[in-house]
Amino acid sequence: MQQFEGTVVSGSSFEPVEGRVVVEDGRITAVERASVDATDIVVPAFVNAHTHLGDSVAKEAAVDLGLEAAVAPPDSLKHRRLAAADRDTLVTEMRRTLQFMAQTGTAACLDFRESGPTGARALRAAADETPVTPFVLGSGPTSVLDVADGYGASGANDDDFETERAAARDAGVPFAIHAGEPDATDIHPALDLDPDLLVHMVHADEDHLERVADQDVPVAVCPRANQVLSVGRPPIRDLLDHTTVALGTDNVMLNPPSMFREMAVTAKAFDVTAREVLRMATAAGAEAVGLNCGVVEPGRDAALLVLDGESDNLAGTADPIRAVVRRATPLDVKRVVLR
Structure with missing residues (x-):
């Protein structure tokens, strides 16, 4: 089992929530709202x-x-x-x-x-x-x-x-x-x-x-x-x-x-x-x-992109989604979770 914590852009609504994504055997099994210390931003790959x-x-x-x-x-x-x-x-x-x-x-x-x-x-x-x-x-x-x-x-x-x-x-x-x-x-x-x-x-x-x-x-x-x-x-x-x-x-x-x-x-x-x-x-x-990815929710393939929310480029961001879309670069990538 793997867990990825921080601000999770979750579900088909792409709502940013604080918590974690739980992955088992290559699938997302849970997206949990929780208070976490991590400042990463977790989005679909x-x-x-x-x-x-x-x-x-x-x-x-x-x-x-x-x-x-x-x-x-x-x-x-x-x-x-x-x-x-x-x-x-x-x-x-x-x-x-x-x-x-x-x-x-x-x-x-x-x-x-x-x-x-x-x-x-x-x-x-x-x-x-x-x-x-x-x-x-x-x-x-x-x-x-x-x-x-x-x-x-x-x-x-x-x-x-x-x-x-x-x-x-x-x-x-x-x-x-x-x-x-x-x-x-x-x-x-x-x-x-x-x-x-x-x-x-x-x-x-x-x-x-x-x-x-x-x-x-x-x-x-x-x-x-x-x-x-x-x-x-x-x-x-x-x-x-x-x-x-x-x-x-x-x-x-x-x-x-x-x-x-x-x-x-x-x-x-x-x-x-x-x-x-x-x-x-x-x-x-x-x-x-018909691919089973593109959304962070249970049952989807674990295709995730983890960005460093405390990178020199992203630190202090007011809106995580705008930061990912308008500001983030490959230098902010902390981890890519693929097959």
Whole structure:
């Protein structure tokens, strides 16, 4: 049995309470309110709702390139770098990125993995020696679903993806798709596929938002990547008013997969509360694909992030949730509890 004491951000309401979290056999068995001496802040470990870990072979290679030239399939710089990388290099670099994610408090990520079954297997191999769980959203032929956890489509303007959507439905796994990143033209076609997750939705308007609400489709947003690629700003407040919104870091080639950085940018640049942002960085991504983490409550997997409330950066904080979202950095991490 393990116990983690301090200010615990507890339950689906993300209420900060003084007390302890009790963990046994990898599960949270109790969250107890109690008077404790510890000044740590205990929150759910992060769930990064959108990554492209294959880009680990091309960090900072796409300087000043736009969306099409940087990452669009099939001939962008990213895809040329992926094609040129041998498997050992790809696995090694993805593993290093997963290790960085573990060190900075991420328990799981929803990864759009290129290169079909071969790409999905490479990510499985990269994850074998790390405590981070990648939820693999594979691409390419439908046979990728024999290896992956779901299907990740590039966008409805690239293909109709009806066959892939049907295969995912038959397999009982999530179908996720990029939509509304460069413009709005692929949003309605993406929604016609009845997806389980939409990614980006930068150019969503009221008609799109109403459909998202009617179809109850969660959305993953990636503000830093959108900024780097100059595609615009996602309407996060409007999205939150219509559906569940999760936070992702997108391409490793563009930004480090730091949820601390993504939360701080989101909290300071958009009309959102700190509690909403923390939920976007944890529970929302987990809920989108059915992971049993992202919330500190009994029965959940013990995926926890313990921050030092007395670090030089966090000491004297008036609001622990705002401190985690807007101020905390990897230097404040005291312990990461993962599998």
